Every structure is written in C-alpha cells, then in structure tokens.
Amino acid sequence: MADADHFDKLKQAIIDQDEDEVLEAVNAALADGIGAKTVIDQGLLPGLNVIGEQFEDEEIFLPELMQAALAFQAAMTILEPKIKEEGTAGEKKGVVVLGTVKGDLHSIGKNILKLLYETSGFEAHDLGIDVDLFSFINKAKEVDADIIAISALLTTTLVGQRDVIDALKDAGERDRYKVLVGGGATTREWAESIGADGWAATAYEAVTLSTSLVS
Amino acid sequence: MIDLIEVFDRAETGPLISETDYYMKRYVPKLSEVIARHKVKWDKQTIINTDDTLTDAVFEAAVDLIAEAGAYCPETNRVMQFSRDEIEVACAQAPRGATFGEGRERKTMYGRRPDATDDRPWVHVGGGIYTSDEQVYMVTVEKMASFSIVDSVSVPSILHLRGKDSRVRSPREILAACKTVRLAREGIRRSGRAGLPIINGISAASQPASMFAASYPDFGLRPSDGFLIDFLSEMVVGYEALQKVAFYNSISANIGSTSTPLFGGYAGGAEGVAVTATAYMIMGNLVFRGSYHYNAPLHSKLHLSSTKPLIWAIAMSNAAIGRNMGYPMVNLPYLGGGSGTKQYHYEMACYMLAVVTSGGNVFSGHPAMAVQSDSLVPDDHRFHAEIGLAAAKLTRAEAEPIAQKLFPLFGDKLKDPDKGLTFQEVYDMQTKRIVNAEYQKAMDEVREELAGMGLEVPVS
Numbered sequence: 005m006a007d008a009d010h011f012d013k014l015k016q017a018i019i020d021q022d023e024d025e026v027l028e029a030v031n032a033a034l035a036d037g038i039g040a041k042t043v044i045d046q047g048l049l050p051g052l053n054v055i056g057e058q059f060e061d062e063e064i065f066l067p068e069l070m071q072a073a074l075a076f077q078a079a080m081t082i083l084e085p086k087i088k089e090e091g092t093a094g095e096k097k098g099v100v101v102l103g104t105v106k107g108d109l110h111s112i113g114k115n116i117l118k119l120l121y122e123t124s125g126f127e128a129h130d131l132g133i134d135v136d137l138f139s140f141i142n143k144a145k146e147v148d149a150d151i152i153a154i155s156a157l158l159t160t161t162l163v164g165q166r167d168v169i170d171a172l173k174d175a176g177e178r179d180r181y182k183v184l185v186g187g188g189a190t191t192r193e194w195a196e197s198i199g200a201d202g203w204a205a206t207a208y209e210a211v212t213l214s215t216s217l218v219s
Numbered sequence: 220m221i222d223l224i225e226v227f228d229r230a231e232t233g234p235l236i237s238e239t240d241y242y243m244k245r246y247v248p249k250l251s252e253v254i255a256r257h258k259v260k261w262d263k264q265t266i267i268n269t270d271d272t273l274t275d276a277v278f279e280a281a282v283d284l285i286a287e288a289g290a291y292c293p294e295t296n297r298v299m300q301f302s303r304d305e306i307e308v309a310c311a312q313a314p315r316g317a318t319f320g321e322g323r324e325r326k327t328m329y330g331r332r333p334d335a336t337d338d339r340p341w342v343h344v345g346g347g348i349y350t351s352d353e354q355v356y357m358v359t360v361e362k363m364a365s366f367s368i369v370d371s372v373s374v375p376s377i378l379h380l381r382g383k384d385s386r387v388r389s390p391r392e393i394l395a396a397c398k399t400v401r402l403a404r405e406g407i408r409r410s411g412r413a414g415l416p417i418i419n420g421i422s423a424a425s426q427p428a429s430m431f432a433a434s435y436p437d438f439g440l441r442p443s444d445g446f447l448i449d450f451l452s453e454m455v456v457g458y459e460a461l462q463k464v465a466f467y468n469s470i471s472a473n474i475g476s477t478s479t480p481l482f483g484g485y486a487g488g489a490e491g492v493a494v495t496a497t498a499y500m501i502m503g504n505l506v507f508r509g510s511y512h513y514n515a516p517l518h519s520k521l522h523l524s525s526t527k528p529l530i531w532a533i534a535m536s537n538a539a540i541g542r543n544m545g546y547p548m549v550n551l552p553y554l555g556g557g558s559g560t561k562q563y564h565y566e567m568a569c570y571m572l573a574v575v576t577s578g579g580n581v582f583s584g585h586p587a588m589a590v591q592s593d594s595l596v597p598d599d600h601r602f603h604a605e606i607g608l609a610a611a612k613l614t615r616a617e618a619e620p621i622a623q624k625l626f627p628l629f630g631d632k633l634k635d636p637d638k639g640l641t642f643q644e645v646y647d648m649q650t651k652r653i654v655n656a657e658y659q660k661a662m663d664e665v666r667e668e669l670a671g672m673g674l675e676v677p678v679s
Contacts (some may be wrong), residue, residue, distance in 0.1 A: 065484070070242075
C-alpha cells in the first residue's frame with residue numbers, strides 16, 4: 005500500500021472514531037515502514053483536525069469528540085515507544101494547565117477544552133474542578149507550562165480567576181505564563197479587568213487563541 | 220413511590236464507576252440506544268412539533284434512559300439505579316399542581332397539556348441576574364411584582380457588601396444570600412402584593428449553607444416560596460443537591476427541580492437534549508421530590524437557548540411531560556439579545572410560542588445570556604409575559620408558522636447578539652417611569668409586528 009493510502013486510512017479511522025480501525029491502520033502503517041511520527045503528523049492529526057472542525061460546525065458533539073480522542077490515545081500507546089526508539093519526538097504546540105476554579109463544580113466546558121487541546125497538538129494537564137489556585141501554579145511550574153487556562157461558570161467563583169493572576173504576580177511569575185480565562189460567567193471586559201492574556205467565548209476559540217499565543 | 224431515604228441510599232449502594240466511564244459506557248451509549256429504539260428524530264426545520272407519536276416516543280425514551288443509565292453521584296462514584304416500575308410510579312404520582320404564595324396571592328401553578336387553549340398559564344417573571352446597586356435591586360423587584368398579570372417572581376442577585384463582591388463558600392456569601400432575600404421581600408412588599416411568591420429560591424446562594432441560612436424565616440422566605448435544586452449536567456446528582464433535598468423536604472417547602480442539559484455536550488444534539496430534558500423532569504419528582512420544574516436547556520458554546528434545535532427540544536420536552544406526567548413546568552430562557560432590543564423580543568416570542576403551546580407555563584427570560592449586570596428591565600418582562608399569555612390561546616399548529624416567521628429575524632444574530640440597555644438607561648430612578656423613548660418604541664414596534672404575523676398581544 006502506498007504511503008498516501010495509509011495516511012488516508014489513518015485519517016478516516018479517526019474521523020470514524022473507531023478505535024479498532026485506528027489501531028489496525030497504525031499497525032499496518034508501521035509494518036510498511038512508515039515512521040511513528042509520520043503516522044501521527046500525516047495520518048492521525050489531519051483526522052483530528054477534521055474532527056475539530058466537525059465539532060465546531062455542530063456536525064458532531066462531545067461524545068464523538070471524546071471517542072475520537074480515546075482512539076487517538078489508544079494509538080499513542082503504540083506510537084510513543086516507537087517515537088522514543090526512533091528519536092523523532094517532535095515539538096508540541098505548547099503545554100497547557102487547565103481546570104475549573106475553586107468552588108465551581110462545572111466540568112463539561114472544561115472537558116471539551118481539554119479534548120480540543122489534545123486533538124490540536126497541545127500537551128494538556130487537566131486539574132479537574134474545584135481547583136485550588138496554588139494547584140494551577142504548582143502544576144504549571146512542574147510541567148513548565150506555556151498557558152494556564154481557567155474556567156468559571158458562576159458569578160461568585162469569578163474571583164478565583166483573578167486570584168490565580170494575583171498569586172502569579174505576587175510570586176513574580178506573571179510573565180512566565182499566558183493566562184486565559186473563560187466560562188459561562190466571564191466576559192471580555194472581565195478578562196481585561198483582571199489582567200488576563202486572553203478570553204475565549206468557546207473552547208474552539210480558546211485553542212485558536214492559545215495557538216497564536218504560543219507561536 | 221420509593222421514599223426519600225431509599226433515594227439517598229441509592230447514592231451509596233449503586234455500582235461503582237468512574238465519571239468518565241459513566242458517560243462513555245452508560246449515559247452516552249444508552250442515550251444513543253434509546254433515541255434509535257424510539258425513533259426520535261428532528262427534521263432540522265420544525266420549531267414546534269405537532270406529531271404526538273413522536274412526543275410520546277420522547278417520553279418513553281426518557282423513561283428508558285433513566286432505567287438503563289441511572290444517575291451519577293460523584294461523591295460516592297456510584298450509579299443511582301431505579302427500576303422501570305419505580306420510574307413509572309414516580310410519573311404517575313407526580314404533583315399536578317404546586318401552590319405558592321400567601322394570603323390573596325396564594326395560587327396554584329398547574330401542569331399543562333399541549334394545545335390547552337382554554338386555561339390561563341401561570342405567569343412567572345424575572346431572573347437571577349447580577350445587580351450592582353441596592354436601589355436598582357429594590358426598584359427592579361418592586362416593579363416586577365407590581366404587574367397585575369404576574370403570579371410569581373425570580374429575583375436578581377446582589378453580591379456585594381461594603382463595596383466588595385462575595386465569593387463562593389465565603390461567610391460573605393451567606394450574608395449576601397440573606398441580604399438578597401431581605402431586599403427582595405421588601406421590594407415585593409412595596410409593590411403592595413406582600414404575599415407574592417419568589418420561586419427562584421436564593422439567587423445569591425451557590426452552596427447549601429447559604430441557602431439554608433437565607434431560608435431562616437425572619438429574612439422573609441417561606442415554604443410557600445420556591446427553592447431551586449439543580450442537577451449538575453448531565454445526570455449528575457451531587458451531595459449538595461441531596462442536602463438541599465433533605466432540608467427543603469424537611470420543612471415541606473416547594474422544590475423547583477432544575478436542569479440545564481447542554482446542546483453539544485454529553486447530550487449531543489436536538490434529540491439527545493429533548494430526551495435528557497424529559498428525563499430530568501421525571502427525576503425531578505423521583506429524586507428531588509420537586510413541586511415544579513425549571514427546564515433550562517442551553518447551547519454549550521453560545522450559552523443561550525434560542526437556537527432552532529434547542530427551541531424544538533425544549534418544546535418537545537414540555538409536550539412529552541404535559542401529555543404523560545402533568546408535572547408543573549416553567550422554562551428558563553437564556554436569550555442572546557440584550558434588554559430592550561428587538562432581537563431579545565423576537566427570541567422571546569419564538570421561544571414562548573413554542574413552550575407555552577407545548578404545555579409549559581409562562582416565564583420571561585434572561586437577556587444577554589444573563590451576563591450583563593443590571594440588565595433585568597421589568598417592562599421587558601411584562602411584555603414577554605403578555606406574549607406568553609397571547610401564545611397560550613394558540614395551538615402548536617397555529618404557533619408553528621408564526622415561530623417560523625420570527626426565527627429569521629434573530630437566527631443569524633445569535634453568534635453576535637445585539638447589545639442592550641441597563642435598568643438605569645431605561646428608567647428614571649425617582650419616578651420609576653420609562654424615560655428612554657427608543658426603548659418604548661422598539662417594544663411598540665415589535666408588538667405591531669407580532670400582530671401582523673397573527674399574534675395579537677394585548678397590553679395588560
């Protein structure tokens with residue numbers, strides 16, 4: 005099979021959100037001598053791009069996005085050891101630490117964001133919901149993050165976003181990270197008032213903005 | 220019906236499962252299965268469904284979804300399971316009416332049936348929008364309560380104390396919650412209708428402790444008001460919700476079971492939202508012992524409820540419950556247009572035509588996705604209540620062509636809605652009269668346009 009045919013199969017398997025089909029296509033490509041990084045860059049990531057566009061256009065929804073991400077993650081369990089062997093590890097777009105602020109238990113928007121980050125080539129570290137402000141900062145230090153993305157849905161939890169920024173300033177580390185805020189209770193004006201680096205109305209916008217911030 | 224203690228036990232005895240597995244191995248596949256099994260399908264054009272074979276299929280799919288997926292308790296990581304018999308008994312024994320208020324304002328909100336053109340729906344106005352100033356707060360509540368067609372109010376929130384906003388779970392939040400209730404009750408008293416009920420519970424409270432504190436009778440709330448208890452999307456029944464269930468059942472208060480299924484989230488598209496919204500209403504009685512339901516499906520990206528598939532799904536869930544359960548419902552719209560804009564009025568008219576003809580009661584909606592402070596403008600809400608009462612005289616079949624005419628007037632604006640006005644930009648703070656001529660003109664013009672489309676909206 006020609007390389008281009010392998011790439012088409014890999015891409016389609018991701019678009020179909022079919023884990024078995026993805027694994028079969030990955031193994032077939034590797035067996036034909038295609039490098040692991042090439043499998044990702046020319047097969048799986050183009051499929052994930054289509055998935056991201058379909059999600060943005062409301063042709064598919066969160067369950068399908070999750071299914072595609074799970075299929076991609078399954079493929080990576082095969083590909084990551086190969087990449088190490090090949091010494092072809094590529095650059096990630098960036099490293100993101102994300103979560104919902106202290107006192108806020110809402111997760112769906114943040115879960116969508118995590119999936120879109122992962123399927124767009126970012127390394128995403130999801131701290132979950134009800135996250136202590138120092139957990140954001142400590143994790144960002146630990147993984148040498150580029151971006152801290154903070155969600156808040158409730159008006160009474162908005163201040164948690166400001167607290168993270170203030171704590172970064174107090175620690176003299178504000179310039180080390182880009183801070184993005186979002187969530188149902190937030191507005192662009194709010195983001196500007198607390199000195200965030202960016203605000204996004206949707207998860208897709210957040211990923212687009214993040215890409216521009218780290219490039 | 221299974222008793223409350225048994226419900227609580229289900230959160231401690233059901234199968235253990237991680238949250239991700241609950242969604243990916245239970246809720247999501249079961250939702251797909253029940254949608255396919257019952258042939259639930261939106262045709263991508265209809266706004267108000269009139270096919271009651273489909274309506275009843277949505278109800279059956281919702282019953283199947285609860286029976287097969289259960290609810291999820293994140294504190295115990297367990298699935299709360301209910302048998303089909305238990306669910307059907309809860310539907311059969313659900314309240315058909317909820318009585319609110321005191322004295323001469325004491326009235327009953329009933330569950331309505333689709334196409335019930337000969338009843339007067341309950342009229343609820345307002346919303347929990349953030350308010351920046353105590354005077355604005357008081358006048359907002361007073362004006363809303365003073366409208367004679369209004370049966371109950373949702374009061375805005377006021378979070379600041381000594382110039383600082385309260386934060387979640389702080390002692391300041393408890394004080395803000397108590398203050399909200401005191402001011403709201405005083406605003407209602409000033410309207411001359413002291414017994415009028417507040418049915419959005421405590422808008423400034425995000426935690427049980429704040430709700431319970433502000434429920435202390437001296438602050439002015441009574442069991443005959445309504446207290447909202449939320450499902451966390453999707454199908455999540457958390458301990459905070461169950462704590463509220465325990466408390467408000469213990470004081471025999473009206474409970475408003477509340478749900479916000481997300482279009483584009485785990486529920487997927489129109490069909491998934493319709494089925495999940497219906498399931499929440501059933502669980503509102505089964506799990507929360509609700510007296511009424513606050514139905515608030517929302518778009519996960521746009522943060523509003525006025526897209527075509529969402530209005531279809533919301534109306535469908537009203538019809539499904541109206542035909543098969545009779546539980547009293549109001550629907551909380553989050554609209555894109557700001558206060559006083561024609562877009563806001565068009566969205567509300569389209570939404571009201573759909574839900575009121577499908578069996579919902581009348582509830583005015585949040586402008587500007589509820590994120591603009593001081594945007595609760597009472598005369599918007601009177602107008603929207605009037606639209607709701609006018610819509611109640613129509614059948615779904617009569618309402619559908621009007622809704623189809625309205626949708627193009629706002630559909631393309633939902634991604635970038637028109638900005639609106641604040642309370643202070645509309646009213647004279649001393650006389651409390653409208654002083655913004657453009658505001659009044661826009662409303663008058665929309666009233667004329669609606670009449671031209673076949674919806675006469677008399678001034679109350």
